[in-house]
Amino acid sequence: MKKVILTGDRPTGKLHLGHYVGSLKKRVELQNSGLYDMYVMIADEQALADNARNPQKIRDSLLEVALDYLAVGIDPSKTTIFIQSQIPALYELTFHYSGFVHLGRLQRIPTLKQEIKERGFEKELPISWLTYPISQCADITAFGAHLVPVGQDQAPVVEIDREIVRAFNRQYGDILVEPEAVVPDGFAKRLPGLYGIDDKMSKSLDNAIYLSDSPEEVAAKVMKMYTDADHIRVEDAGKVEGNVVFIYLDVFAETAEQKTKVAELKEQYQKGGLGDVAVKKYLIEVLESVLAPIRQRRAEYEQDLDKVRAILRDGSAKADAVANQTLQKVREAIGLNYLEQ
Numbered sequence: 001m002k003k004v005i006l007t008g009d010r011p012t013g014k015l016h017l018g019h020y021v022g023s024l025k026k027r028v029e030l031q032n033s034g035l036y037d038m039y040v041m042i043a044d045e046q047a048l049a050d051n052a053r054n055p056q057k058i059r060d061s062l063l064e065v066a067l068d069y070l071a072v073g074i075d076p077s078k079t080t081i082f083i084q085s086q087i088p089a090l091y092e093l094t095f096h097y098s099g100f101v102h103l104g105r106l107q108r109i110p111t112l113k114q115e116i117k118e119r120g121f122e123k124e125l126p127i128s129w130l131t132y133p134i135s136q137c138a139d140i141t142a143f144g145a146h147l148v149p150v151g152q153d154q155a156p157v158v159e160i161d162r163e164i165v166r167a168f169n170r171q172y173g174d175i176l177v178e179p180e181a182v183v184p185d186g187f188a189k190r191l192p193g194l195y196g197i198d199d200k201m202s203k204s205l206d207n208a209i210y211l212s213d214s215p216e217e218v219a220a221k222v223m224k225m226y227t228d229a230d231h232i233r234v235e236d237a238g239k240v241e242g243n244v245v246f247i248y249l250d251v252f253a254e255t256a257e258q259k260t261k262v263a264e265l266k267e268q269y270q271k272g273g274l275g276d277v278a279v280k281k282y283l284i285e286v287l288e289s290v291l292a293p294i295r296q297r298r299a300e301y302e303q304d305l306d307k308v309r310a311i312l313r314d315g316s317a318k319a320d321a322v323a324n325q326t327l328q329k330v331r332e333a334i335g336l337n338y339l340e341q
């Protein structure tokens with residue numbers, strides 16, 4: 001049996017380059033290896049967990065995220081793409097798992113603490129937000145996922161999911177598969193935003209390049225990126241470390257030719273005599289080599305949204321059947337089959 005991979009994204013907006021290098025790119029590689037049974041989920045309920053009073057934002061983002069998936073090369077003939085809310089078994093599994101984790105443990109997850117602060121939830125924390133890691137455990141275990149490719153910040157959430165699985169299995173036997181997070185290396189695991197390495201790329205900080213940005217938007221954003229604050233005149237020697245333009249070049253240059261060119265630019269920049277604009281122009285070229293094919297595939301699917309909806313409908317039907325099997329096993333393990341003869 002092939003190993004199972006499951007991963008997902010909250011539909012709160014279009015996906016950006018941080019999502020791409022942090023997770024989407026890896027998913028496409030894993031998908032194309034043919035070694036795995038892969039599920040990709042649009043986590044609309046998890047997005048509603050902190051947007052209960054703004055559901056329109058989630059509805060508006062749902063197809064955008066699906067388009068981003070298809071655009072980067074997630075292929076519905078190889079990967080099951082589905083919508084979380086269309087799989088009722090996930091709600092029930094969440095409830096069954098809730099007894100296997102306690103409040104203090106959820107409150108101690110570093111990612112959750114950070115997210116609570118970012119959302120201003122310190123005083124009024126929605127229960128749905130506090131408990132999203134439990135629902136995420138349902139997402140993962142419903143499909144028997146072994147591997148969960150996520151950005152670095154989600155690794156502690158997968159860790160708690162592992163604990164829930166172990167606690168459940170200790171009680172009921174070997175029912176659930178214990179998942180493992182797959183996290184990228186280097187700056188890819190937390191791509192900085194356009195204006196410095198302290199902030200990660202994020203929609204809320206307005207420092208992102210979106211997969212759906214036009215070439216003009218990409219170029220304008222790159223031109224606004226921060227470089228080395230001390231590199232004032234072209235002749236000055238510049239710093240490459242901590243310079244987001246060079247960090248992006250390192251992350252996105254893929255071909256041998258691009259890598260050689262980046263090495264040359266770095267050397268010249270550090271010596272002095274290379275202006276920021278020249279480096280940025282090259283970054284635009286490198287980013288376009290990544291983004292142009294994505295943009296083109298997105299445009300094709302945008303022409304046929306009925307087809308996109310059909311992909312999601314088929315994927316959700318398939319996911320529903322698989323999740324129901326797990327749910328039946330769980331109900332039986334707990335012993336809820338009182339009325340069966």
Ligand code: TRP
Pocket residue numbers: 006007008009010043046136139140148149150154
């Ligand atoms: N919490 C994830 C994020 O914010 C999204 C997500 C929901 C997810 N369910 C999942 C990721 C299951 C991996 C597996 O990015």
